[in-house]
Amino acid sequence: MAPRTTMPGEVAEADWRLLDLDQFDEFIRSLNDRFEVRGPVPTSDAIVLGRLRRARDLPIGWRDEQSPGRYRASDQGDDEYFGHAVAATGPKTELLPARQVMWRSEGRGGRLKFVEPDARSRDLALLGVRPCEVAAISILERVLVGGDYHDPHVDDVGRGMFVAVVECARPAATCFCSSMGTGPGIDDGFDVALTELFGPHRFLVRIGSERGRREVARVTSTRAHDTDLVARAEVLERANQRLTRHVDREGVATLLEHNVEHPMWSDVAERCLGCANCTMVCPTCFCTDVHDVNDLAGDVTRLRTWSSCFDIDHSYLHGGAVRTSMSSRYRQWLTHKFSTWWDQFGSSGCVGCGRCVTWCPVGIDVTAQLATLHVKELRDVDSRVAGVS
């Protein structure tokens, strides 16, 4: 790499750039020349992942309000591009679609011919996904392509995927990314990271890969100054202060391991409807059902569809399900997500996006459930200290 010089107050040009609003629009349009660009878009009453062709496709001026069992999003009429938190749907639908053909087989004359589905025609670019979602993508990739068997679809999509992440300025009340170490800012795992700054309205761009550098170089941008980095730090500091929910990321794994018979499981089971919403909106829940569908000509399509450990059939074994009670199914989900995921894949399965809290129809809050386990542990300690049995 050639030596660089920077003027006082300027930061290394190679790593940080600035885009004004027109340049940002140009950046999205330019990405569209090479990628299918997807990001947050407004629908009638929610922000979802959709097609982004230009900056004005974004939910500009929109705010969302998320709390246990509640989601509201609406246009506030201002000019903030990313004034909302994590969208209702995320990149999981791209990597692991809810319904997907794995292969088809054609049976002719006693022979079977297997046909694989077509690969993506264009690489995907995600723009405006959040730091927690970038963490979720890497978890999904670890699960589905990080082991001995590489899921061809996830591999194909993940390999070509361009990630332009946007750091969070206004986390929702349900977010707990700072506890899980995934946000509200991000330092690696992206092609470019954007931070929306005001006065003047602009985007600070951090280059995270050579591909990111090439894409930014295709549009006009200007040098960033250390005042821009200070402004970014202030955005993240304010975002951190807005994060009101917390989880003890590492401690909770052991806590769950030691509390298999805790009364919390039957308490929460009285509220849990077993609707599986939490697992559907979870950006890392990867369970699928695999089934064959055949037609009259003898052709077979092998499908996989999202499945959930809250379905009683999830644990079906000849003769009946293993986890028949709601408490055992809730325990399976929460314990897997926060504890045995470490054993299986070397990380937590939770990124703290808070979707399971928002989209639970009865407002069950994982952070509160986990805190219940802590309270019991503390009581145990207290009673031991006090010498009471």
Add this chain to the structure above:
Amino acid sequence: MVTLLLQATDRRATAFRPGQFNMLSVPGVGEVAISVSDAPRDDGLLHHTIRDVGPVSHALCDADVGDLVGVRGPFGSDWRVPDRATDLDGDVVIVAGGVGLAPLRGALNQFVSLLDDAAGHVFLFIGARDPQQILFVDDLATWDRAGAHVEVTVDQGAPQWRGHVGLVTDLLHAAGFDPANARALVCGPEVMMRVTAENLVGVGVDPSRILLSLERNMQCGTGWCGHCQLGPFLLCRDGPVLVYDSALRSLINEHER
């Protein structure tokens, strides 16, 4: 019970180790995980012993000679049968409940073939519901002739039955194996494995030398579908054969895991 003998359409033999499983499919019906019920054979045939319990296993049990069946695999962990007789440093205790003998059959054949030069003996204890349900009757005689100690017990006797009646664990105590260097392989219903493993430890077998073959719903074999969760294990990847350590011991003693 039906044992399918499968030959690859290209006649190539598949490498695998006893205890591993394949995903068997019937086009248009579906796919199920079935363990291989023999060791790798010179004729290259894959043996799978199947109980007719659902639509796919029903279609497999209905298969005719010459039918086409899909095979993906092998997947999972195995019984860790040593390659050489000199690596066999003690007695081999094999405990099977019902159809649990099928995944053990290949390991038994391999252990029995190592017997002549090995330091230990093979002890096989089988529990079946009734005399009609005893699997691989011809093999039992073969293993017995080859020097294995074979004992069978049934839950319910029958007029012609002269053997044991009762739990398979009742056979373990007076069996005559030396627990000090013994290894044990156990496969059967989960409750039977739990009690058997506790009994084996009770007579002095080292828990780290006890292997169990666990079962959960499996829909892919590749670790993607998430159905075979058992605590810290993905059974298609980490199992089905697992060491009876303290983690597994508490798992199988807990309700609805």
